[in-house]
Amino acid sequence: MTQHGTFHDLITAMAEPGCPVCRLVDAATRARIDMLFYEQLTLVEIRAEIRAARGFCSAHASLLPGPTRMAGNAILHHDVLNDVTRQLGELAPRRTGSFASILALAARGAIRAARDVIAPKRACVLCDYEREQEVLLLRALARDLGDRRMYEAFKASQGLCLPHFHAALGVSDVSVERLTLLIDLQRAHLERTRDELSAWMAKQNGSYDFEAPDLADPQGDAPSRAARLVSGRVIHTDGRR
Numbered sequence: 001m002t003q004h005g006t007f008h009d010l011i012t013a014m015a016e017p018g019c020p021v022c023r024l025v026d027a028a029t030r031a032r033i034d035m036l037f038y039e040q041l042t043l044v045e046i047r048a049e050i051r052a053a054r055g056f057c058s059a060h061a062s063l064l065p066g067p068t069r070m071a072g073n074a075i076l077h078h079d080v081l082n083d084v085t086r087q088l089g090e091l092a093p094r095r096t097g098s099f100a101s102i103l104a105l106a107a108r109g110a111i112r113a114a115r116d117v118i119a120p121k122r123a124c125v126l127c128d129y130e131r132e133q134e135v136l137l138l139r140a141l142a143r144d145l146g147d148r149r150m151y152e153a154f155k156a157s158q159g160l161c162l163p164h165f166h167a168a169l170g171v172s173d174v175s176v177e178r179l180t181l182l183i184d185l186q187r188a189h190l191e192r193t194r195d196e197l198s199a200w201m202a203k204q205n206g207s208y209d210f211e212a213p214d215l216a217d218p219q220g221d222a223p224s225r226a227a228r229l230v231s232g233r234v235i236h237t238d239g240r241r
């Protein structure tokens with residue numbers, strides 16, 4: 001993404017429902033997966049990174065399958081399984097080849113060593129990519145809030161999800177003027193969504209039936225929008241490092 005491209009991507013995404021950064025990061029990650037499968041499978045460094053990460057986190061792994069990606073999935077995952085089984089093989093006693101034959105005294109150590117072999121040595125490469133894209137987009141968004149077009153587009157948008165709001169305030173190389181302006185604009189988005197939820201709950205009149213939302217009611221989907229605003233579609237590695 002070029003500086004110029006990022007500006008326009010953000011403005012366009014702000015006209016769409018939900019957090020604009022979630023939307024753009026999702027698109028970028030899917031494009032990254034395509035590139036990985038169609039152009040980078042033969043790159044030794046990439047394969048080594050994926051092997052060291054013991055594949056991908058569960059959330060990103062769920063994006064990988066596809067009829068045109070069978071061969072790619074076979075190559076990548078053969079790599080991982082081959083590495084794990086080879087290292088486990090090296091830990092097993094040479095004479096019996098079986099972990100169950102290890103004496104109780106040494107068994108704890110062998111189990112710990114087996115665990116270390118299975119554990120990822122680095123984060124999921126797609127999670128790393130998402131973090132990089134987020135920082136790039138959030139920095140551009142915050143810096144360009146001084147531009148009237150960005151300011152108006154963000155004001156009219158549905159705002160950032162909470163995880164991206166949190167991340168935005170931690171991005172380096174952005175002036176305090178821009179960050180405080182971001183807080184003011186984002187607060188309005190959060191308060192508006194909260195008020196829509198209050199209105200939605202008041203309308204239920206205390207009786208929550210679990211029927212499908214009334215599509216004719218523009219506020220009918222307030223609970224699902226609020227859930228997306230609170231959690232975003234931010235993928236965190238599932239405790240893997």
Ligand SMILES: [Zn+2]
Nearest residue numbers: 019022161164
């Ligand atoms: Zn978001």
Ligand SMILES: [Zn+2]
Nearest residue numbers: 057060124127
């Ligand atoms: Zn991941």
